[in-house]
Amino acid sequence: MTDQELQKWVEAISLASFGRPFRHRASFNRRLRATGGRYFTGSHNIEISWLQWEKHGADEVEKIIKHELCHYHLHLTNRGYRHRDADFKYWLARVGGSRYCKPVADSNRTVMPYRYKLTCQSCGMHYLRKRKVDVSRYVCGKCRGKLKLESVDTP
Ligand SMILES: [Zn+2]
Ligand SMILES: [Zn+2]
Structure with a gap:
């Protein structure tokens, strides 16, 4: 999966699950381990952990994308976009986003x-x-x- 394919995928999920377009950039981050994805409030871009894709595949990454898109759309429409906000919890449950991300075991660091x-x-x-x-x-x-x-x- 390339960044371009990820971009198209995020755009498609955005329209299908939120009924709104995703107009910013989505890319893989190859070093991101602490979380499955990140949403940047400054640039409005989304990053997805490459390790989640490698270890857990499409089903899990789709849920992570939905989670990040909850941050994205709620932030851009001036609603509660943080994890603790009611709007966030409501949308996360509605679209079926990942609640938390599955940790990726770091084999390079254990050995x-x-x-x-x-x-x-x-x-x-x-x-x-x-x-x-x-x-x-x-x-x-x-x-x-x-x-x-x-x-x-x-x-
Ligand atoms: Zn989050
Ligand atoms: Zn020698």
């Missing part, structure tokens, strides 16, 4: 990735380390040569 690489200056052997180490205190396990510390780029 800490290797962030550092030690390279032996003599034999070229590599060692991966999760934490920074003081290279002056260690030597290569293979040839006892001097080690060089580099950070590894992880996504």
